[in-house]
Amino acid sequence: MNKPEYTFTDLVHIAGYGSRIFKIESYRVEQCFSPSEEWTDIVYDLIDTETGAYVECDEEDLRLAGGSSVRKPMARELSGQARKDRAKRVDALLDEMNDAKVMVEMFPEDGEFKAKVEYLTIKLAEVTAEWT
Structure with missing residues (x-):
């Protein structure tokens, strides 16, 4: 392997x-x-x-990323960047979730949108669990 x-x-x-x-x-x-x-x-x-x-x-x-000529970020910089990255991911997931919920209200018979909301709920839980 x-x-x-x-x-x-x-x-x-x-x-x-x-x-x-x-x-x-x-x-x-x-x-x-x-x-x-x-x-x-x-x-x-x-x-x-x-x-x-x-x-x-x-x-x-x-x-x-960052070749040998680039200074490697310090641990504190990485943790700050990681927080920003997670916050952006949460914002994007929440935006997507809100859109999907609107579609569920508009088309309640379409199970695809309900499944999308369930999937996004799981993804949000995973991303926010990284903060604990």
């Missing part, structure tokens, strides 16, 4: 996303098979530190 090159909370850039910075939330190791070969992929789940958007990415498209 391949050992992941990056780990949880690493700040990284993704090829094709310019200078945007993402935080690694989790990863999975996928064992793939075909009749003529087999290989292992490592897929990372990332969160955009500015927008809170979720992205999946293969390992080969990542590189650590």
Whole structure:
């Protein structure tokens, strides 16, 4: 099995996303098979530190943010940035939740919007649990 090159909370850039910075939330190791070969992929789940958007990415498209010429942030700076990131994620989830609730009121027979509210409730609980 391949050992992941990056780990949880690493700040990284993704090829094709310019200078945007993402935080690694989790990863999975996928064992793939075909009749003529087999290989292992490592897929990372990332969160955009500015927008809170979720992205999946293969390992080969990542590189650590802040090269050797850039001073690494102190622990206090990272914790402050982490609080800001979480607050942005909560705000985005709440906005999405409010929109979904409006759609439930407008279309009560459509279970998709109710499921979206339930999903967002779970996601909000996960994000706010990180603060405890």
